[in-house]
Each structure stands twice: as C-alpha cells, then as structure tokens.
Amino acid sequence: MTVHLVGAGPGDPDLLTVRAVRLLEQADVVVFDRLVDDRILELAPPWAEMVDVGKRPGAPTDAQDRINDILVDRGRRFDCVVRLKGGDPFVFGRGGEEALELRAAGIAVAEVPGITSAIAAPAAAGIPVTMRGISSGFTVVTAHQDPNADLWLNWDALATTGTTLVILMGASRTAQISERLIAGGMAPSTPVAVVRAATTTKQHVQRSTLAGLPELTVINPSTIVVGGVAAQSVLDHELIAITGADLHREGPVR
Ligand SMILES: C[S@@+](CC[C@H](N)C(=O)[O-])C[C@H]1O[C@@H](n2cnc3c(N)ncnc32)[C@H](O)[C@@H]1O
Incomplete structure (x- = not known):
C-alpha cells in the first residue's frame, strides 16, 4: 500500500x-x-x-x-x-x-x-535556461505572493543574481514583477519571454523586455523567463508544437 x-x-x-x-x-x-x-x-x-x-x-x-x-x-x-x-x-x-x-x-x-515546466516551458520556446556566455545558472521562484508585499523572497537579490530568472505563477503579477526587478537594479531592456501552455497544442510564446512585461496579456498556465537567454530561439518551437498535434491526432500516446 x-x-x-x-x-x-x-x-x-x-x-x-x-x-x-x-x-x-x-x-x-x-x-x-x-x-x-x-x-x-x-x-x-x-x-x-x-x-x-x-x-x-x-x-x-x-x-x-x-x-x-x-x-x-x-x-x-x-x-x-x-x-x-x-x-x-x-x-x-x-x-x-x-x-x-x-x-x-x-x-x-x-x-x-x-x-518541470520551469525547464520545459523555456525549452519548448527554444530557450535554454543556461547558455555559455549568456547565463551560468537559473533561479526558479513563484510570484504567487505580491512581490511588493511579500518578504519571503528577496527581489533585490533576485535582480542581481546574474542568473536566468524563471518565474512560475506570475500571470497576475507582471506589473509587480517588472517594477520590483527594475527597482532592484535589473535593466529595463532585459529580455523577457512568456511561455503559455508549453508542450500542448495551445502553446504560445511572447517576447518582450522587463519594461514591456506589464503590457503583455499573460494567461495561466504561463512561465515567465527573465534574462539574456529569453531573447534566444535556438529551436523551431512552432515545428515542435505541430509535430505534437499530429501525434495526438493519431490517438492517445501509450
Ligand atoms: C502550482 S505551479 C506547479 C508547477 C509544477 N509542479 C511544475 O513543476 O511545473 C503551476 C505553475 O506552473 C507553470 N506551468 C505549469 N504548466 C505549464 C505549462 N504547460 N506551460 C507553462 N507554464 C506552466 C505556471 O507558471 C503555473 O502557474
């Protein structure tokens, strides 16, 4: 049992x-x-x-x-x-x-x-969470609590780690995330990617910057990637999504 x-x-x-x-x-x-x-x-x-x-x-x-x-x-x-x-x-x-x-x-x-979606969602968008010369680490956090109100996470420290920041549960907190990281010293031009429903037929990728993040429409479930790697697109993610859909049309994968 x-x-x-x-x-x-x-x-x-x-x-x-x-x-x-x-x-x-x-x-x-x-x-x-x-x-x-x-x-x-x-x-x-x-x-x-x-x-x-x-x-x-x-x-x-x-x-x-x-x-x-x-x-x-x-x-x-x-x-x-x-x-x-x-x-x-x-x-x-x-x-x-x-x-x-x-x-x-x-x-x-x-x-x-x-x-975990923390790695798979960026990957599905062709974003490696680490990449030689761009990022030598990644930090995974939740934005479930308001970054402005919550003291569990040190957003000033997160702004300066130099690692890729992967944010889960941040769909309703994009304005606070942007504001908090910029206030902590991260450049407003830092690349951002938002990957929704990764690896499903509803997968959707948006690219922006930290300053532009609040303007995006972010729908759950989405993973937000912040850092130099978010500007990368090393795979043809559209092709991956289409291949997945074709496989699923043949019936349940067993
Ligand atoms: C409660 S957390 C659970 C995380 C899960 N245990 C994991 O390891 O991926 C739910 C969050 O995971 C992220 N997430 C889960 N599935 C996702 C997907 N297919 N595409 C993008 N993000 C996803 C979203 O940030 C969502 O708000």
Whole structure:
C-alpha cells in the first residue's frame, strides 16, 4: 500500500516518464490536479477510481486538508494510489506537505520526478535556461505572493543574481514583477519571454523586455523567463508544437 507522488510533466503525454506510465497503468486510484491532460488520465485502467482534486480559484481554504484526507483514506484502502501532479511534484506542487501527511498517517510514500515546466516551458520556446556566455545558472521562484508585499523572497537579490530568472505563477503579477526587478537594479531592456501552455497544442510564446512585461496579456498556465537567454530561439518551437498535434491526432500516446 503505497501512495506514489507522480510528476505528469508540463502537458504533452510524450513527456511522462516511463515509471509514471507504468504506475498509471496499474493504479487502483488516481488523484489528479487541474492541469493534467485527459490523455494522461486515459492511461489508467477503466476500473481505477479517478478523483479530481483540482483547486479552482475561490476554492475553500481547507482544500489542501481535504486532499490530504483523500490521500490518507485511499492510501489505507488500496495497493497503488497515484497522486498525479503537473510538472514535478516537489516544485511548487505541495508534494512535500502531502508526503509528510501520509508518513504521519503511517502510509508508505514514493516520489516519481516529472519534467518541470520551469525547464520545459523555456525549452519548448527554444530557450535554454543556461547558455555559455549568456547565463551560468537559473533561479526558479513563484510570484504567487505580491512581490511588493511579500518578504519571503528577496527581489533585490533576485535582480542581481546574474542568473536566468524563471518565474512560475506570475500571470497576475507582471506589473509587480517588472517594477520590483527594475527597482532592484535589473535593466529595463532585459529580455523577457512568456511561455503559455508549453508542450500542448495551445502553446504560445511572447517576447518582450522587463519594461514591456506589464503590457503583455499573460494567461495561466504561463512561465515567465527573465534574462539574456529569453531573447534566444535556438529551436523551431512552432515545428515542435505541430509535430505534437499530429501525434495526438493519431490517438492517445501509450
Ligand atoms: C502550482 S505551479 C506547479 C508547477 C509544477 N509542479 C511544475 O513543476 O511545473 C503551476 C505553475 O506552473 C507553470 N506551468 C505549469 N504548466 C505549464 C505549462 N504547460 N506551460 C507553462 N507554464 C506552466 C505556471 O507558471 C503555473 O502557474
């Protein structure tokens, strides 16, 4: 009896790990989030219980407690429970909290890493997060809290790391991100890319600068890339998107 915290990757079913596919195919229960593609859910056996726990805007504040209760309940009753999360479970996925809750309840937990959007979204747009001569590191942060109000992150320090900045959950905070990083000393002309729905047929890439970021229409789920690499386009991302769509037209990828 194990609950497997499984990363579903950024969207395209082709980007699941082999272990994720194996576990899905033998799952008794799949507890999944809002961003997980239907074609990934179709990998579960027809008899598996499918539990949608996707938190929607305005969801009750105890939503995570309820998810934990469901995981503990199913973990006690079934052999193979898959807790499926977008990207990687341990990157802004609350996988750590869920693992601790399960262990406290005496239930075995395993983790299957997934490809995080923090790397896959830039990559899908032809942006390497590190690149010789441009960036020798990358920093991944959330803008879930208002950068002007929140003291968890030191935005002045982020403005001066010299690394690529990859910002998740920043769709509604573009003005504050721009303002905070420029106030911290980052050049207004710093390249910015916004990658929406990476690796899906809805993938959309916008390029701008830090000063221009607030003018973009940024829709969830989007990953914001700030730094010299954001001006790079080393792949033909349109071609990747078309190839993915053609594959999916042939049916679920198994
Ligand atoms: C709650 S976080 C979860 C991150 C996830 N655990 C991961 O490793 O990718 C959700 C955020 O991830 C980013 N994201 C997830 N999927 C994405 C995608 N397909 N394209 C672009 N950004 C994505 C967006 O910033 C979104 O607001």
